[in-house]
Amino acid sequence: MTTFVLFGGTGDLARRKIIPALYSAFVNDRLDASFRFIGAAREGLQSAEYRQRVADAIAQFGGKVSGGTPEKLAAFLDVTYYQKVDARIPEDFDGLRAQIPASEDNPTLFYLATAPNIFIPVVEQLHAHGLTSGNARVVVEKPLGRDGQSALAINQALRQYLQENQIYRIDHYxxxxxxxxxxxxxxxxxxxxxxxxxxxxxxxxxxxxxxxxxxxxxxxxxxxxxxxxxxxxxxxxxxxxxxxxxxxxxxxxxxxxxxxxxxxxxxxxxxxxxxxxxxxxxxxxxxxxxxxxxxxxxxxxxxxxxxxxxxxxxxxxxxxxxxxxxxxxxxxxxxxxxxxxxxxxxxxxxxxxxxxxxxxxxxxxxxxxxxxxxxxxxxxxxxxxxxxxxxxxxxxxxxxxxxxxxxxxxESYERLLLDAMRGDLTLFVxxxxxxxxxxxxxxxxxxxxxxxxxxxxxxxxxxxxxxxxxxxxxxxxxxxxxxxxx
Structure with a gap:
């Protein structure tokens, strides 16, 4: 079972790129049969409310998705969930932990579609809640730092909790x-x-x-x-x-x-x-x-x-x-x-x-x-x-x-997400x-x-x-x- 957790799940990047890319992979049978998608953000939403937002994002930005049907959309929404998570509130990660299967053999991908200053607090809490061990991977968006010094600080902080082969620095190009x-x-x-x-x-x-x-x-x-x-x-x-x-x-x-x-x-x-x-x-x-x-x-x-x-x-x-x-x-x-x-x-x-x-x-x-x-x-x-x-x-x-x-x-985001779920680092920095x-x-x-x-x-x-x-x-x-x- 692959679990995909999207921090910043209600944001602009999520709506425009990541959700349509996941849906495209889903309708073209590129995801495993037990795939689960969890959106995470600070808003207090129920999963049903989030599913409607996901459907709206696919309708607005998923125009290039081939093979999409009402039945496929309904199936994708059935494996879509939501969890309120504020990086500053450790207790919020308890709820997220409860939604993720305990087996370390199951790949879990955490995509940080957030501002760079949120990267470290999120990873700290993932580690504190036992979510960075086993087959866990973390995708971080650019820009990674404002200069060499800040990029080095972010890298060093990430490496406190993750191995280099768990860090996927994404560049959609x-x-x-x-x-x-x-x-x-x-x-x-x-x-x-x-x-x-x-x-x-x-x-x-x-x-x-x-x-x-x-x-x-x-x-x-x-x-x-x-x-x-x-x-x-x-x-x-x-x-x-x-x-x-x-x-x-x-x-x-x-x-x-x-x-x-x-x-x-x-x-x-x-x-x-x-x-x-x-x-x-x-x-x-x-x-x-x-x-x-x-x-x-x-x-x-x-x-x-x-x-x-x-x-x-x-x-x-x-x-x-x-x-x-x-x-x-x-x-x-x-x-x-x-x-x-x-x-x-x-x-x-x-x-x-x-x-x-x-x-x-x-x-x-x-x-x-x-x-x-x-x-x-x-x-x-x-x-x-x-x-x-x-x-x-x-x-x-x-x-x-x-x-x-x-x-x-x-599309580039779909390819990179699939590579990350497979553990292929070739196209990551x-x-x-x-x-x-x-x-x-x-x-x-x-x-x-x-x-x-x-x-x-x-x-x-x-x-x-x-x-x-x-x-x-x-x-x-x-x-x-x-x-x-x-």
């Missing part, structure tokens, strides 16, 4: 199908590995752009910013997978060993380098998809003089033999022109072109791995246009995963990975704190501050959407 396909692309195809180094690659671009603003997260986001919210976790995880050396096998720790080596090799910036190699911005009023949107400082919950960054661009470097001299350009922002997440590998140009004929400079080959909104891999090459003479144009070898596979698409990421991010945050003039503004619906384009242009490069073939 690692659950995306294409992120896992990066491992297959790199290490299951012989033609790519000889090209995957400084000799053949000009630069690497990793860009995650969002059209939405901060929505209802204004107060949280203003204390976090794009660096902590996106760069420190999502983008650096993508960097580590792109840059890692081949692992000895596909075991979780073999893969994570190589990822942490890549993160440790990231060149740490001096304060002078931060001003030259990073750009931060904040969106002002503009239009997205033809609709007027407010500026960041007028969003709900945001102070009128906020200095939080909603956009970051960085020219990163990796100090090792494979990547020395190859810039990794990282970019993320809210209220951008489009919603997309892409990894672009720009290969070096050919040494000499025999096709002069006044065609002008030709863009070099590139591999574009799209994570959203659609999942695809495109290898852009040059080919002759039909007709007389030789005139070249760019063509793409396009692998669209929606077309080549009819298998059910599993290890403590040394987390610390390596913070060790690289901390000097940048500290330099920004001492720089009151560095925050640029950009119009909502654009591609960010002009300085982000100059960051690449000064080295003869351009973001993908800015490149115009000559």
């Amino acid at each position: 690692l659950g995306k199908e294409m992120v896992q396909n990066l491992l297959a692309l790199r290490f299951a195809n012989s033609f790519l590995e000889p090209l995957w180094n400084r000799k053949w690659i000009q630069d690497v671009q990793i860009s995650i752009s969002e059209q939405v603003g901060v929505e209802s997260r204004g107060e949280f986001y203003d204390q976090t910013g794009a660096m902590r919210d996106m760069i420190q976790n999502h983008l650096l995880q993508l960097v580590s997978i792109v840059a890692m050396e081949p692992p000895v096998n596909a075991d979780p720790d073999s893969i994570r060993d190589e990822k942490v080596k890549a993160l440790r090799a990231l060149h740490k910036f001096t304060p002078e380098e931060v001003s030259k190699k990073t750009v931060r911005g904040q969106y002002r009023a503009g239009a997205v998809d033809g609709k007027a949107v407010p500026g960041y400082q007028t969003e709900p919950g945001v102070p009128s003089a906020s200095r939080a960054e909603t956009f970051v661009a960085i020219r990163a470097e990796i100090d090792n033999w494979r990547w020395a001299g190859v810039p990794f350009y990282l970019r993320t922002g809210k209220r951008m022109a489009t919603r997309s997440a892409e990894i672009t590998i720009n290969f070096k140009p050919i040494p000499y072109s025999i096709f002069g004929n006044g065609q002008g400079p030709m863009r070099s080959n590139r591999l574009v791995i799209s994570l959203q909104p659609e999942e695809s891999v495109k290898l852009f090459m040059k080919a002759k246009e039909p007709g007389e003479g030789i005139r070249l144009s760019e063509v793409a070898l396009d692998l669209d995963f929606a077309e080549v596979s009819t298998s059910r698409r599993v 290890r403590d040394d990975e987390l610390m390596a990421a913070w060790n690289w991010v901390d000097p940048i945050l500290q330099a920004w704190q001492n720089d009151s003039e560095g925050l640029k503004s950009y119009i909502a619906g654009s591609w960010g501050p002009v300085a982000a384009s100059y960051l690449l242009a000064q080295h003869g490069a351009a973001w993908g959407e800015e490149y115009v073939e000559g």
